Amino acid sequence: MRRHATINILGLYNLSLKSILLTLSVLILAPDLSLAQFDGGNLNKGTRKGLESKFLPVERAFILSHRIEENKIVFDWSIAPDYYLYQNGFKFNKAGDFEEDIQFPIGIVKWDDYFEKELTVYYNEVSISVSLLEEVKTQVVEVHWQGCANAGLCYPPKSAQFEVNIETGTSTPHVPKINEVATSSASNSVVFTILIAVLGGILLNLMPCVFPVLSIKAFELLKNQDSSRLSKAHGFVYSFGVILSFVFIASIMLLLRASGEAIGWGFQLQSPIFVTSLVFLFFIMAISFAGFIEIGSRLMFLGQSSTEGTSYRSSFMTGVLATTVASPCTAPFMGPALGFAITQPISVALLIFGFLGFGMSLPLLVLSWVPSVYxxxxxxxxxxxxxxxxxxxxxxLTAIWLLWIVGRQTNIDVVASILVGITSLSVCVWLLKTTSYQGSWRKPIAYFCLVLAALIPFNILTHQKTDPKWEKFSALKLQSLNSAKKPVFINVSADWCITCLLNEKLVLKSESFYSTLNDNNITYLKADWTNQDTEITNFLNSYQRTGVPLYVYFPGNGEKEQILDQILSPTEITTILTKRTVL
Structure with a gap:
């Protein structure tokens, strides 16, 4: 039988694969690189406040006052502009029991990114009444609330206690005694959140972006199941890599939030450069798993081959890789855990993120420490x-999904550049894999394709998009300009027309062309025939044309319009557009 031909890129061609992965590593660990400004509103979702942004202290953002009315205590919150309080953040405790029958006022329903569901919130002000116990002369009422800023900062839950005297109708702030057991359920909430974080981490292993990576280490452990001590060590080191990576990413997120950045978990996915890097990473992993290239667990410089089972660095970096590729995925139970974590002090938040990593590493840890599982x-x-x-x-499929995300964040040009980059990378792999030809040209061309695979998408991503310097064509607008005897240049083109794109690239987007238009007060109309348009079709038919491109110039001085050649040249178009000023 013919064996499937594979190559060990890291063994034979260190420069090629390491160049790709080093580039990806830099992009993944530095998602705040300068990004292009793209057309459309999708990217605005990721727009950040500057570091100079300041958030109000929680006491000024949500000012609490209270009053006694008959057998009720009424709590009034004055909410600063652009801040809001959660309805489900209100809790009222009387005599050790939380009040259940609270009549909340009507609020605003909005989607909450942190809790990943629609929640009722209150802006400007809100008042809530709580019934008092008639049979108790003096009683303590404890109130909890939580709020956020529109800019993205969510505050930890706050609470206050008031001692109410029913007979006198007065209330004073209540300070618990040192030996009094607090009735707050904060500690229980942390424990519960840790449990669902572990569960969410376990389920994260079933996501299509994580499970294949998990199999790398699982297969290694199965091959080395006879060495129980070694398997346990590798399982522990892998878990340490996962947990440390989660804590590291969470630390960056929390520090940026503390400095005023309006971000949350998964903030790196708001960067088109980061998502593009993941597209290439998943593609490389896919062709490796399919057997077209042989990189094993040396991916991301993991060191010795996983089949030898002696490299602890390999296990650690597999954990780092698993966390990296898990970033686009969210498992059940992760949303509430993450939403709670970012409202807590940093130490508690990092603890929750650490347990989330522990949950993700738990299946492989069990596989390595419990021999009976084999x-x-x-x-x-x-x-x-x-x-x-x-x-x-x-x-x-995950790479395709990430490519779709980039398309939503940017535009079709970026998606096309990524596909060209992937094609160039595939050609590189094909050339390195072709062993039947040993010519000296093979490696240089492969490395050239490798460079193109990185440069083409990066160049498009970082290219500054400018507002179009043309107006949309319409027959009515053309008629109005002709009536005013204003000069008009019309470009009828389509995105699928190669000649049109070439003319635009070489001539119609040049500074000299725009200068000629401005100097001669010429209105530039563009008729985009990419999709069916009856009005543009009728305009083409009026000049006996059935296709694009078509370039028409109306001098505006009473002369007949002029049809330009389909292949434009800078000299010709400048001569024609300036002719009217010579007359």
Whole structure:
């Protein structure tokens, strides 16, 4: 039987794969690189406040006052502009029991990014009445509330206690005694959040972006199941890599939030450069799993081959890689855990993120520390290669999904540049894999394709988009300009017209062309025929044309319009557009 030909890129061609992965690593760990400003409103979702942005102290953002009315205590909050309070953040405790029958006023329903669901919130002011216990002369009422700023900062829950005297109708702030047991459920909330964080981390392993990476280490442990001590060590180091990576990313997020950045978990996915890097990373992993290249667990400089099972650096970096590729995914239970964590002090927040990482590493940790688990798996063999190749499918689908995200964030030009980059990378792999030809040209061309794979998308991503310097064509507008005897240049084109795109690139987007238009007060109209448009079709038919491009110039001085050649030249178009000033 013919063996499937593979190459070990890291063994034979260190420069090529390491160049790709080093670039990806830099982009992934530095998502705040300068980004292009794209047309459309999608990118505005990721717009950040400057570091100089200041948030009000919680006492000034939400000012609490209270009053006694008959057998009720009324709490009034004055809310600063652009701040709001959560309805579900209000809790009222009387005599150790939380009040259930609270009549909340009507609020505003909005989608909350942190809790990942629609919640009722209050702006400007809100008043809530709480019934008092008639049979108790003096009683303590405890109130909890939580709010956020529109800019993205959410404050930790706040609470206050008031001692109310029913007979006198007065109330004073209540300070608990040192030996009094607090009735707050904050500690219970932290414990509960840790539990759902662990559960969310476990479920994260089932996501299509994580499960294939998990299999890398799982297959290694299955191959080395006879060495129990070594397997335990590798499981521990892998878990340490996952937990440390989660804490590291969370630390960056919390520090940026503290400095005024309006961001949350997954903030790096708001960067088109970061998401593009993930597209290439998932594509490389997919072709590796499919068997076209052989990188094993050396990916991201993991060191020694996983089949040897002796590199702890390999296990650690596999954990880092698993966390990196998990960034686009969100598992059930993660939303509430993350939403609660970012409202807590940094130490508590990092603890929750650490347990989220622990949950993600737990399945492999169990596999490495509980030998009896191996019995449920078949013995290592050809089935492992089949499963590995099968797992390339979810990796490719994840790459396609990430490409769709980039398209939503930017535009079709960026998506096309990424596809060109992936094609260039594929050509690089093909050239390095082609062993039948050993000419000296093969490696230089492969490395050139590798450079193109990185440069083409990066150049488009960082290219500054400018507002169009033309107006949309309409027959009515053309008629109005002709009536006013104003000169008009009309460009009828389509995105699928190669000649049109070439003319625009070489002539119609040049500074000399725009200068000629401005100097001669010429109105530039563009008729985009990419999609069916009856009005543009009728305009083409009026000049006996059935296709694009078509370039028409109306001098505006009473002369007949002039049709330009389909292949434009800078000299010709400048001569024609300036002719009217010579007459």
């Amino acid at each position: 019995k449920i798996f078949p013995k290592p063999g050809a089935w492992m290669n089949f499963i590995k190749q099968l797992l390339a499918i979810p990796l490719i």
